[in-house]
Amino acid sequence: MTTITQMKCACDSCLCIVDTSQAVKKDDQYFCSDVCANGHPEGSEGCGHTGCGCNS
Template sequence: MAAEEECAHLACDCLVEEGKAIAKDDELFCSAYCAGADEEADSCKCGHEDCG
C-alpha cells in the first residue's frame, strides 16, 4: 500500500494547543512525545503507529 511509503519518514503531527501543532520527522521524539501525551491521545497521531 502507498501508506507504507508514507511511513518511511515516520512523520508525527501532535496537537499540543488549540491552533498549534508539532510536526517532526524524528521517530524517537514522536514516540516519546506521544507517550507523554497519553491523556490527549485522541489529538496525537504518529506515523509509525498509523502504519504499524
C-alpha cells in the first residue's frame, strides 16, 4: 500500500506542492492556503507563496 504525503494544491492555477498532513482540506481536496481553499475571494492576490501567482 502506498501512502501519498505530498500532492499539488487543488487550485487549478496554483503551482504549490502541499504536504497532506499540513494542507488546508476542503471538500476532500488539499490546498496550500485558505485563499486557494476559498476560491480566491475578490481582492485576494495569489496564495502568498514565493514564485506562485495563482488565482482562480
